[in-house]
Amino acid sequence: MSESTLDLSAPRSGLPLGPAICTLLLTILAGLLVFHGLQGALPRDLWWQALWSPNLDDVRQVLLHFSFFPRLAVSLMAGAALALAGTLFQQILRNPLAEPVTLGVSAGANLALSAATIFAPTLLVHGLEAVTLTGAALAACLLFAFAWGRTLSPLRFILAGMVISLYCVSLNALLVLFNHDYLIDLLLWQAGSLNQSGWDGVLYLAPRLAVAMVIALLMVRPLAALGLEDEGAAAVGVNLLRTRVMGLAVTVALSAFVTSAVGMLAFVGLAAPAIARLCGARTLRQRLIWAPLLGAALLCVVDQIARELSRFAGEIPAGILTGVFSVPLLLWLLSRQRSGGIVPRLAPAKPQREHPWRLIIGAAILLGLLTLPAIYFAVDANGWHWGDAGLSDAILQWRLPRVLGSLAAGAMLAVAGLLVQRLTGNPMASPEVLGATSGSAIAVLVLFLVMPQPQAYMVPAASIGALLTLGLLLWFAWRKTFNAERLLLTGVCLTTLLHSLSTLLLASGDPRMTAMMSWMTGSTYQVDVLSATTGLLVGAVMIGVSLLLARPLDLLTLGNGTATALGLRLRLSHLTILLTAAVLTATATIIVGPLSFVGLIGPHIARHLGVRRAAPQVLLSAVAGALIMVVADWLGRNIAYPWPVSAGLLAAFIGCPYFLWLMHRERKG
Template sequence: MRYTLSARTLALVSSAIAIALMAAVIMLAAPGSNAWSEAPIQQLVFWHGILPRIAMALLCGICLGLGGFILQQVTQNTLAAPDTLAISSGAQFALLLGMMYFPQAQLFDSTLLAMAGSVVSSVIIVLIIRRTGTAGNTLILIGLMLTLLLTTLSNMYLILNPDRLYGLIIWGAGSLSQDSWLPTLRTGWQTLLCLPLSWFLLPSLRAFSLQGTLAKSVGVNVRLVRVTGFALVSFLIAIVVSSVGVIAFVGLAAPVIARSLGVTDIRKQWGYAMLFGALLLSITDSALQLATYRWPNSVMTGTVTALLGVPVLLFLLMKQRSHTRQEVAPLHAGLRHPTSLLRKRMLLLIALAIGCFVFLPHITHDVAGNWTLVAQIDPTIALFTESRTQTAILFGVAIACAGTLIQNMTNNSMASPEFLGVTSGTGLGLIGLMMLVPAPSPVLYLVCGIGGAFASLLFVMLINARNQFQPEKILLTGMALTQLFSSLLTLTLASGMQQVQQLLIWISGDTYMSLLQNDLPMRFAIVALLVILACMTRRPLSLLRLGDPIARATGQRPMLTRTLLFLLIAALTTLASITIGPTSFVGLIAPHLARSMGFHGLRTQMLASSTIAIVIMLCADLLGRHIMFPYEVPTGLIATFIGAVYFLWQFTRRQKA
């Protein structure tokens, strides 16, 4: 009874705060409250803007809380939420496609379109659960990766159609602004339709707390209930996304708050999840409305909830303490190949890279769309192609070496600069520099990028030290930082700053648009120096893998060694991110392929992964120039596609095994 009373007390206090904030908003916006404003306009804004917005916040909070509750029940994972399983991102991307190809769609049609996108994401998640037989942290990691992939695709459409879709940036940030009661009424009756359906599903959801075989033994069709739950969540998220955009964190936090207060009865969890969801979103939105009276250019509600969600996600991740360390297959274990065979494979890789360097950059289209050579069109274009090729090579070498070091340092084959938040830290540092300094120098780019990457990697390692560096939790922490970067990026894009278009191109990975211009020789020299330093880390890395006591016994200082390795990884990642951008999975693919070919030594693996990365980037650059001719798709997006497919294949294959 004590815990239920605590939940009731929190609900009463939160309700009082929400009512007070809503009353303050109503008093400030009510007709006649401002003598200087025109009465007809103020009445119009009050009756058709402020009041529908308050009602919309409550309704969307109910939908998000209910959706998060159902997902956490059917997956039995407190980290499950519409935004961590890519259901919200799928609905948003479907609406983006609808705005591109069906701009005349009516308001109700947008709900169906959003539901189609959320259903596709839900089907992917359900198939992964069915294939891998797990709904643990692996599922959350795959969901966050799908979110990142869909965000990258959205950025591609924004780059190709900036005039038509720029308003989507503001809407996608989660804007609750309303201009009539029609969307609110539509959201209201759709929400009421879902409530009885979810209520009848509660007895079956209660059985999910049992093991799968026990749930089946009491007559519960586990597969049917899971599919039904995901379908209902898809509709709930479609309602929210089609009305106000993506609202993160609420679906994650609301059911967790109820459960953390000791509410064990599933019916009470159902009610408290919706109540806390409505109160969370209402309090946040009302506070932002009050802030607009002092700061007119206030941020969007969805951006604020996303920023709040990252600390909550990290807190829940830290709270999931395991008593046993998850075993990881050593990176250097496996079949040892003869030296002669490895030498032949290395020569073939180098020959392939040279062939790609010689031939691929010179293939292009003429005005009529026919295949031809660059030199036959205009020799001037060859200069741009040469610069683009050098940029791709520089990025490939830097990010491949960084990925090799991270995988060897963490003894985790799925680690990479993209998944450990290193590239996100670089992006955060560069965005902060762009916002503070109008025309930064190359030195400032390097310093801020390295500082952000180093801070992110150090934070990931410190957070996971208490969890004995479990691989999946390390990756989840890095993906949480990636979510933070995406939220701040959305906030920056919605601010209307002059560097918006440059940011969009940079985050998508365009080899033409580098943040540093005319300094490729200098960057090649820096990368060559860093690669030499990386090759000299073979002995320290080998000792660290044996444990800190053995490393100290041989005269090593583990903490200092890790710090220096962090700085080296941060410098390599910063050079790669400044050159192209933070969206690529080359740092994951290249070391993985090099190791699968038998290159287990640090130096040979670094050389092989660099060569593979060069081939991947040159092929991605060729596809980016021709897949949507005459438009160009940024190279980083093509590499992201390749990496996403490879990541899903590797994870599902490993879990199935």
């Protein structure tokens, strides 16, 4: 089966809980929370008056009329709009992981807002809509420019969308780091704040959502045909290009409208359509009806909980809690689903290279040649210069540990990415996407919040976090079969959760968290001799272990049945590979923080260069990851001297364009 084949049908063994009952339960919960909020704000006999004709001399009625009720209406409409956008994206691209966030559309709109705020604030005088539409449209155009081929490949679209999203998020984080005081309020709002000070947001979203819903229902028949292969859809008379363009225009516009109104609300566009589908909404028409209703109820519940929590912990954006409360529900439904969805298959981009070891040796030599200038060539108050004897102490104390730590972290994350990609048979898998780095980072954050001297416990805490995360993934995978879609959805949940928490912590103003945010963006600023040496030793040992796993890794690409027939003990192999990936991820996270992208791009570089066997792929992926991180660390120390730029952000700048270029070259080929 080709990589473009996806099973988007409802599970064969339908759940007893249908979409109508699920929507009703969420609606009842939302109603109870709304009733509780109203009960504590105003006597019951004044609710109707506060809604339609408030007494302006009564502060409580004014707050209900201009804040509580508009916020309630906006939460319902924003949830419905995101769920509708996610449903359309998933249908058009035939991929259950497609939504505005995973495809980079929301990140593009967010980046456009930040850039306009800094460089062209006059563009915001007449509203945010034009700016967010432009950003979302540019992200969508980039997505199709790099991912569209002769046929629709869902995996290629998700990979390109994730890369574009990472790139936009990195750019946005860079703007925040350099303009922290100026963008801190915008950052908190971008996390998904549903606070309202009037009915403008309701009047803005209502007609746009209504028009989008009407257009989607009018396009049900051609959109339903897109669930077939391109040849089958064309055979029944569907104009593929026109249908996709119109459908995508609606989804991009909806994403931009919601972003301009309330910021970026992650996960709703993924969770609501998935819940509707898993509850038994089998046809597109059913999902177009039930997914927006589920999304509206889901976001309303989350926002009411956020409003209650804000009384005790300060303002908590609803976007931060969408993942927290959607994850358990979605994962429970996933555990009830039969296997299916994304087909786990890693097709090589090029034929097997005849002499991969020559390429590996050449890449290693290049890494060695770049390491020397990374250590000795730098800029300071006197300009650029090559280090001399007088700088030997500074070089040994500051530069050498950072370079060696970057080298070790990049190599370990790249190898960990290769292990999980080989294990799941899916090119989207990596420590970042599967939540392993998220688990390590959350454990370290909790450690810093509860321990007065946390440094001595960072390695055990990060290892435990990664192991618990991968253990959760393993448990979900082993309940029925080792299902790639279930792994990816679980990882997306955990990664979304970490991003939400990190945004809240950055906006909190806690000095400890400000320092941790630098670490969470992949900073090598605090790498010392001990941590660099530890990283090199652990990396060498675990990469050696990965080489010993070459035979199981090669056999797993043949399929579980064939691998078992050839004598491979599947569960033992799965557990060993996951443990190795967990140790590699945890150690790299301790050194430079929860980096994004390196674990995804390193294996792809090796694969696109024609290296197919596991052993040479391990070595070439390690060298590629090390190269990216060494160059990123050198740029981070020098391009904005004396202000350091996180190597993790610059790794995305280096890796993203190269990855998209490789994808574009493969598409043209």
